[in-house]
Amino acid sequence: xxxxxxxxxxxxxxxxLRSIPLPFLEGLLGEENACIxxxxxxxxxxxxxxxxxxxxxxxxxxxxxxxxxxxxxxxIVGFFSGYVEESMGPRYKRRYGPYIxxxxxxxxxxxxxxxxxxxxxxxxxxxxxxxxxVTFFLVLFTKIKTGGMKGYLHSFIDPMPFMxxxxxxxxxxxxxxxxxxxxxxxLSGMVIGGLIYFALGxxxxxxxxxxxxxFDLFTAVIQSYIFVTLTMSYVAMADMSED
Amino acid sequence: xxxxxxxxEFLQLVNINPATIVFTLxxxxxxxxxxxxxxxxxxxxIMEERKNKINSEMQAAEDAQAEAExxxxxxxxxxxxxxxxxxxxxxxxxxRAGERExxxxxxxxxxxxxxxxxAEESIELEKKKAINEIKDQxxxxxxxxxxxxxxxxxxxxxxEALINSFIAEVGNE
Numbered sequence: 001x002x003x004x005x006x007x008x009x010x011x012x013x014x015x016x017l018r019s020i021p022l023p024f025l026e027g028l029l030g031e032e033n034a035c036i037x038x039x040x041x042x043x044x045x046x047x048x049x050x051x052x053x054x055x056x057x058x059x060x061x062x063x064x065x066x067x068x069x070x071x072x073x074x075x076i077v078g079f080f081s082g083y084v085e086e087s088m089g090p091r092y093k094r095r096y097g098p099y100i101x102x103x104x105x106x107x108x109x110x111x112x113x114x115x116x117x118x119x120x121x122x123x124x125x126x127x128x129x130x131x132x133x134v135t136f137f138l139v140l141f142t143k144i145k146t147g148g149m150k151g152y153l154h155s156f157i158d159p160m161p162f163m164x165x166x167x168x169x170x171x172x173x174x175x176x177x178x179x180x181x182x183x184x185x186x187l188s189g190m191v192i193g194g195l196i197y198f199a200l201g202x203x204x205x206x207x208x209x210x211x212x213x214x215f216d217l218f219t220a221v222i223q224s225y226i227f228v229t230l231t232m233s234y235v236a237m238a239d240m241s242e243d
Numbered sequence: 244x245x246x247x248x249x250x251x252e253f254l255q256l257v258n259i260n261p262a263t264i265v266f267t268l269x270x271x272x273x274x275x276x277x278x279x280x281x282x283x284x285x286x287x288x289i290m291e292e293r294k295n296k297i298n299s300e301m302q303a304a305e306d307a308q309a310e311a312e313x314x315x316x317x318x319x320x321x322x323x324x325x326x327x328x329x330x331x332x333x334x335x336x337x338x339r340a341g342e343r344e345x346x347x348x349x350x351x352x353x354x355x356x357x358x359x360x361x362a363e364e365s366i367e368l369e370k371k372k373a374i375n376e377i378k379d380q381x382x383x384x385x386x387x388x389x390x391x392x393x394x395x396x397x398x399x400x401x402x403e404a405l406i407n408s409f410i411a412e413v414g415n416e
Contacts, residue, residue: 102277
């Protein structure tokens with residue numbers, strides 16, 4: 001079987017970062033999980049980069065724009081606010097604009113971390129799962145806020161009482177599928193990258209770069225776009241207010 | 244750990260680590276905060292300021308336009324007024340001139356009539372004078388002629404009375 005030969009061949013994708021053990025959590029989480037994972041360390045790198053980029057972009061803005069930097073900053077904010085307004089309606093623009101913009105930037109740059117030799121955070125199901133948990137709670141919050149507790153509970157027997165199990169599954173399935181889609185795409189990109197390096201051996205010139213352009217850059221754009229779009233559509237669908 | 248894809252680690256790829264989830268949630272919150280405070284808020288603020296500025300400038304432009312419109316109307320009205328006034332002045336002047344013309348003509352006619360009358364009077368006077376003179380001369384001539392004819396001495400006063408009556412008869416005829 002292909003998988004077995006692949007697994008036995010022991011190819012590696014080495015990154016410079018190692019997970020940092022947190023011994024005091026061993027009792028709570030078990031030996032395996034009591035650590036700061038590499039994907040978290042990568043996130044810190046992403047946060048540092050994004051923090052600097054956001055700071056530089058948003059600094060010293062003028063009413064009459066003079067720099068391309070300001071044009072870029074306005075374009076980014078305008079794009080995400082506009083996209084939220086378009087997908088969710090004007091009521092959500094103010095509250096969700098920053099979350100969607102930040103999430104997109106976070107996912108996008110995370111996906112690119114593989115290019116710099118770091119562990120890709122989005123190739124860790126715990127990371128994508130965290131964002132799915134956020135989505136789950138946003139959906140829950142929106143349902144209760146727009147429909148009230150009664151409306152929220154009623155949504156489970158809608159349209160028929162026997163739909164209860166399916167409605168409950170639906171509430172969980174959406175975020176889980178969202179998390180697994182992002183995770184799967186990035187993990188497969190990472191594994192394929194590793195396999196290519198492994199297969200080419202010492203002839204790994206040019207071809208990995210082209211393929212990595214597809215598996216990292218293209219995937220980064222598409223998957224972050226899909227992830228935020230799904231987040232917005234789940235929340236917008238959860239809106240039970242009549243309008 | 245590196246990332247060695249052995250069977251155990253392959254399973255670890257789908258391992259759910261609560262610590263990672265907690266860290267990721269914290270990191271996401273921080274990223275959202277960074278995005279919001281460093282980028283979103285300043286850009287929104289500047290856009291709001293720009294919007295306000297544009298609105299106020301547009302308002303100012305509209306005000307200026309209205310003001311200009313008003314001034315223009317005022318000037319148009321004034322221009323119209325002055326045109327009317329000018330026309331009035333001209334027509335008044337024309338009327339006055341016409342009156343004056345008539346007056347002058349009337350005066351001239353009057354003067355001419357006076358002159359004519361005076362001339363006629365003086366002609367009449369001259370005529371009378373001339374007639375008188377002629378009468379005198381005739382009387383003298385007649386006296387002389389009578390003296391010659393009659394060869395008779397008649398007192399001058401008698402003669403004159405006689406002749407005057409004759410002339411009066413002649414003159415009346």
